[in-house]
Amino acid sequence: MLEIKEILKIGQLVHIELPGDNGNPERYPSRIEGLDNNQITLVSPIKERIPVLLPPGSDVNVWYWDNVAIYTFCTTVLDCKDEGVPIYILQGPERIERVQNREFVRVHALLNVSLSYTNEQEYKKEIECKTRDISGGGMMLVINKPTDIMTGSEVFLKFNIYNQTVYAAGRVVRNYWELDSEGVERNILGVEYTSINSKDRDIIVKYVYQKQIELRRKGLL
DSSP: OOOGGGTOOTTOEEEEEEEOTTSSEEEEEEEEEEEETTEEEEEOOEETTEEOOOOTTOEEEEEEEOSSEEEEEEEEEEEEEESSSEEEEEEOOSOOEEEEEGGGOOEEOOOEEEEEEEOTTOOEEEEEEEEEEEOSSEEEEEESSOOOOOTTOEEEEEEEETTEEEEEEEEEEEEEEEEOTTSOEEEEEEEEEEEOOHHHHHHHHHHHHHHHHHHHHTTOO
């Protein structure tokens, strides 16, 4: 049996995975309220502001994450207590599966980005562009007009996720042109973050995680 106090923490956000109405798994947000005697106390998961019922004896999958990866484990609901909202006691896991490295999982996204850089003549320029995809380690950008950005150029990025402004410095690691469906040339830049604070990276990886959930619900991932 794993020592859960070394793995999880009180107040940590998790998702509880259950079969959905159409048979596909769905995940609902919850929070760890206690860790003791190899048991996990959770506040009831929520669906559209309504508590989700977890009958004692049922098996559930728990998903959680940190700055490195996403993890999941299967466990059993031991008990339910009514403290204004349902509180559930789960058996501590015997095994935890590391699903993937979160930092480099990319998802398709159309985010508006303000990109600034200094060209070879040392003029500072700023352009507006959109992401094609994004991860905790970088992003692919689409620019609809000619630029003098070179592979290896240092760039500065500013964009919004969840009504929060994210800042990052990066380096252009890919730089090419392609034709869109209407025959218009577009400049595609692959940018790798070189400097980003942990708070802003956490915002990005949370966004990536939520996008993955949406794609799985639609059967696209």
